[in-house]
Structures are given as structure tokens and as C-alpha cells.
Amino acid sequence: MAPLKSWLSIPPDSDFSLSNIPFGIINSKNNPTEKRPAIAIGNHVLDLKAFSKANGFSGLPSLKDPLTIFSQPTLNVFAALGQQTHNSVRTYIQDIFSESTSNPQILKDNASLQKEALLPKHETKTHLPMQIGDYTDFYAGKNHAFNVGSMFRDPANALQPNYTHLPVGYHGRASSVVISGTRIRRPNGQILLDKTASPPHPILSPCRNLDIELELGCFLCASNPLGTPIRIGAEAEAAIFGFVLMNDWSARDIQTWEYVPLGPFNAKNFGTTVSAWVVLPSALEGFRVEKMQNGTGVLPHLREARDDSVYDIQLEVDLTTPEGDTTNISQVSGKHLLWSFPQMIAHHSIGGCPMNVGDLLGSGTISGNSERGGDLGSLLEACQGGKKEIMIKGMDVRKFLKDGDTVTIRGVCGEDGARVGFGECVGTIESAIQV
Template identity: 60%
Template sequence: MESSWVPDIDPASDFSLANIPFGIISTPDDPAPHAAIAIGSYALDLKVLSTAPDLLSQLSPNIPGLASAFSQPTLNTFASLGRPIHRQVRSALQNLLSTTTTHPSLLRDNPPLRARALLPQSTIRTHLPMAIGDYTDFYAGYHHAFAVGAMFRGPAHALQPNYLHLPVGYHGRASSIVVSGTPIHRPTGQILLQPPQAGEQQPQPVTGPSRKLDIELELGCFLGRGNEMGRGIGVDEAEEYIFGYVLLNDWSARDVQTWEYVPLGPFNGKNFASTVSPWVVLADALEPFRTRGVQVEGRPEVLGYLREGRAEGVFDIALEVDLMTAEGDTTTIGRTSSKNLIWSFPQMLAHHTLGGCPMRAGDLLGSGTISGPGGVNERGSLLEMTENGKKDVLLAGMDARTFLKDGDTVTLRGFCGEEGARVGFGECRGRIYSALQ
């Protein structure tokens, strides 16, 4: 991989020249949110770049509307230009930022433009990258589904009968998606403190702050294109509908969820907040990291609409969960990989639209919690790590947790590739504050 002339890129940076993820920023000079990419410890302001006519025409020959797309407060317009355009623009930006750029005068050797366009990330603010029409959360993390099912029903009945046949999912709450760094207030909820006792006439729920506030380590997928209502998306054409990927922490109040979820699924246990990382890694940037998803012995063949032409349906992205206490001690409590999915995003999309459900550019699909097959340090939720609060997770600073305490900060990280050419997501971070009500 070529290197970039952008100064001081750490070899361990998620934002190497091989990545070029897109996001929405505001800057001291321009507080209106607009598009940028991340490169090393800098953001390259695409709205500023768009004001340089030579540069834009170099970057985007024959792409009408690109300058306008880069001035929007979300990436939806850019996303809906389609994957061939994303590919062309990413490639042109890689050329522009490469040490071997064919157009050094446009940016590298243009100090005034560099000063305006190449901004230290510490000086800018990131915003939610997409206007999300609908958010759907799947349950495709096989080892998570198995572990949680085994916890409540025993290993013989861990998976529901439908699990190996269709990507189970539910509709989430689009309004509750926030960008990394947004404070998370512990939700208040209706909770059953004790399961109903034998002979007890009535359960006695109470109202109070959740006592079982948890994380869910997920991969999120943003769509760049929609389908006509009534017409499904074929599994092998689904890639063309995908814009890119983010990390997703689907904060969960387990005690609220346990009491509310029968028979219609999770509701207030999930809809108070979900955090996404700010930089959308384009689908093309992850192509080199494809691999096969979870293989289950004796699994029945899936129905035709879910059968993919390509075996490598998922990505091998290293994922980590850090927990920092209010005292500032940080522990990596979980490490796994996004290859631990049993359904690919194209399969999720083909299933989601089988009945004709309309998708729109900006829609977000979550993978479901991702856990590895191994021990508690490979798990993507505290529910699993602590066996629903029965065991402690030990932390640095002589501390321990079953579920999250006020003042805790959880940071998800994810990356693939060699040092110097990493494709990563940056941070998906949220700090827990006490309940507001």
C-alpha cells in the first residue's frame, strides 16, 4: 500500500490511505455540518475542497451534484449516488493524498488550501453521518444468540426453531441513534425486581432507573439506495445497496427488556439510545477482508432467496470493547471478530425485503451482538460476560462490574489490515450519566 503525505500518520491509525471513511463534521470556521473524510489524525474537509474548482473537477469528472452533496448536513445525498461513484471518489481522494499523487499542485503543494481543508480531528466536531429513516436490528451473532438462549432455556434449546432458517430481526427506533460521544442517560423503566413467586397472584412491577444497563457490540450497515415497495432485493444484488459500515453500541436495559418483551419484542429496553461511530467505512474499503461466516455442523440448507453466490459473506474485523471507570482506569473487557455472524448483510437485506418492505438511502441495519465462540473475554455484552449478573467482570483499579455504573465510559473499536494500511472505525464511545427522571 502506498503511504500518504499527510503528516504524522501513526502506523496504528484506523484511518490510513487504504481506508478513506466519510463523515459529517462542523469546524470553527464553518459550524454548519458538512462532509469530510478522515486521514490519520486529520479530517479533510470536503466542502472546503469543493470550493477549489480545479480540484473538484479532477476529483469528480462527470459527477454532477458532488459539491452540493458535500455541503449537506448528512451523507444521504452522497450515499445515494451509488457504489460506482463512491469507488471513483475514494480512489481520487487516495490519489490526492498519496505520496505519489499525480496532482501534487492541487492540495499537497498548495499550503493555503491545505491549511483550510486539512484540520486536526481534535479541532472539529463529528455529527451523526446519516439521516436514518428506519433502523433494523438483527440477531446474526451466532455465539451471542446461542449463549443467551442457553442461559434462559438450556443448551439443548438455545436456538429457536427459526434461527438457522432466517435472519431474525426487529425494527428499532431511528430517533434514538446518536453519534459517538453523546452522553447516555441511564433509562428509567418499568421493572419486575423479583420473578413472580409460586402462588403469587400478581406480579408487582416498580418504576426506577435500570439496574441492568448493558452494551451490545455490533456492526452497523448504512444503505445508499432503496427499493420500490413490493419488490425485494436479491441476495446477490444487495451489495449495490450498501453504502458503508460503522460500529454500533445498542445500549440495552436488560431488566426493562425482560419484563416488557413478551410477546412483541424489545421496546423501552432498547429505544433510549444506540451509539454509532462517526466515520462511515465505505463498503469497498472492507472488500479485502472478506471471509466465511459461522459454519454450523448439520445446518439445513437455506432457502433459495438467502443462498449467496459468494461464500465469503462477512468481514474479519477485529473488535474490542473497553470499559473506563469514572476513576479513569481502562480495561479491555471483550475482543472478538465480525466474522462471528451466521448471516451476511446481503442475506439480511434480501430477507428484510422479501415481502416488499421498502428500504431508503440512510437506513441502518445492525448485525446483532457479536460474540466469539470462546470464553467470557470474547463476548459482546455484559449479559454474557457476567451470566446475567451472576459473575463479576474484573476491571483495572481493583474494580469489578456486573452491569454498567454511572460514570462508566464504554468504547468500541474495530479494525482490519496491517499496520500502516489499517482500515478501522475509530471510536464508538458513550459515557453513562445518572437517570434524568
């Protein structure tokens, strides 16, 4: 299919082609005090409040009261309107920017509105797109789970018996989810240096094994009453607002000591970074692929009618040292998941847990299975639990992150001119506070 053409100049390698139209929250040079919704397109953003105020949605009469919807400091109100509305707004904006738009008078031929609402991206700042009430992180990347299980047990027992029967997850901390670009403070916590000591003698120390986790995040746009599950299939699919990139920063040494018997706690609650622009499922529809083969007959509440319920998103991770040397340390597809987000939603709510608009779900670390490596979603895997040094530019090495290191995650689908991308998910490590 030929790329959609726009009257607006869009670089061919832009993540935000006319095929995308992701939603986010901005403030800007011309209005620095007010957070409001926008879409990203090429090197610009369309301020949806300014666009609404100038009757920009007059060609979409099905959208009621757009000015109220797009005057909010988060996307929650818009998300709650449901996928039909999300898709109609996206399609309408695609038409507004199309070279052959049916409404040229609204923006293409309206220089004053372009000046007011079509802003250079570099003159804007992004913020968390949603008000996040709850955050749950899953463990759906089977290759990662196998690699880590092999390190701490053995390959024959790498996966726990429940792993292929249900999406394993834990409840994270919504208050420490931050937008891309936010600096991440190295956490303090209890660490057991001598694992042979009896009784054990942990110390309180800054994390020494600070890691990344390359993940996809999913924001919800639907709620369910307490006690009533969201069913697999169309209902679970319709509960998805859109997707972001995610880095679930992890303190591996703190995690090793604390996670028995209830799982991660302080090792995971000090920071989770998400990218700024929410990519709708409709933008990713053409990139659906089959998820990993399970081999286990899952229970009815997890059986999907279609196997192509994950996406072939090309993900990559760069590590930049404090000296400015950048090394690409991972390239992997988002398809390497055993469980899809609809399955995560269905299982999360099967006991009657009420999900809410703005809830965030994480996929868990996504790693490939190539023998050459270079497709691993965590340093823990790349350094084999600290046994191997990772070579990076500047004649330097890493096992885990040092203070001043910057991690950049990117993700994109499609070819130049029609790229559907997420932008960047970036974080830089700051030194721990002395306690």
C-alpha cells in the first residue's frame, strides 16, 4: 500500500507519519502553563485544544463538545469515550492533514489556525499522557523468563509450572511512573553481599546492579464493575486505549534479597519510564503477528479467537555513557510475547478486579532467542547475571548501569514515509541519596 501523503512536510524517517497519529499531553512556548492534549505529526504537534476552540472538529459532528474533551490535563476523558471515538478522531485528523483533504478550509488553507495550533515539536514539552490509578507489570516475555530462570535454577526448571497457564504479574507503583526524559535516582535498599552467611547479614546500600527492562506498556480505556470480569475477545480488545514504550528500571541486588516470598517491592518501585505518545491499536493493525506458541491448552477465559494478537514492533535500546559514547545494545521484535494484552486484561479481571480508565499494564521484558545475542531486553541477561562484561564504545564495559548512563528505547513499525513509531523512552541515572 502506498504511503498516505500529506500537505504538511513530514520527514520520511519520522515515527509520526500520517499513518500514525498518536495522542499525548503537552505544554508549549506559546502557552507554558497549561497541559492539554495534542497529536504528533512529523516535526509538529497539533494542539487539540486550540484546534477545537477554532471549530477544527466542525467536520466531525459525531464528536460532541470537543473543546471540553481536549481541554483536560490528561487523556483520560478522551480515552473513556471508547475506541470508536478514538478511531473516528484519528481518521478525521488524517483527512485534515491529507494532501487530498475533503476539508481544506479547516487547516490546510487556514494560515491563522496553523500558527495557533500547529506547533513545532521543539517548542513543546510532553507530560504523562494519562492519570494512572493502577499499574500492573506482567512477565509475558517467555525468552526473558527462560533466560533468567536458567540463571537462578537450571534450563530444565527455568519456567515455573504456572508460567504457560496464566499471565504472571505483580502490582507495581503508579506514583513512580514517569515521562520520558525524567532522571532516575539510583535507589537505596537492603542487599545481601554474602549469600553464604548464616544467619544472613544484609546491608543498606545504593543499588549496585541497576538494570533496565525493555517493555511495551498498554493504557486502558474501559472500566468494569467490582466482581464482573472483562471477557477475552472483543471486550478485552475494546478495553485498550493504546500503547507506549516502557522501561521498568530494576535493582537486581535489592530484588534478589527481598522478592521471596511475595515478589518485587523496593527493587521495582523507584521508577518506571514511559514514552510520551500513545499509539492507538488501529495504527498498529497492519503489524499484527502470531504470539509465541504456548504448547499448553489454556483455560477458556484465556482462549483467543485469533493468534495474531501481538505486534511486530522493531524495538531497540541504546546506552550512552556520561562521556557521550553511544552503543546499541539490543534490537528485538515486540512479537516475542507468550501472552497478549487482551489475555492480560482478561486474567487480571477474572476474579472481579475492577480495571479503570488510565490503568497501565506492562508486558514484561521482551527478549529474542537468537544465538548471537544482541536481542536481549535486560542487562541481567546480557551480562549473564554478572559473569560477562558487555563491551561498549569508548573502550568501556558494563555489567549493570553506572551513574550518568542514559538509556534510550525506541520502537517503530513500517517503512519510511509510513512509519508508525513511539518516539523515545529515555532516562538518565543519578547518584543515590546518602542515607
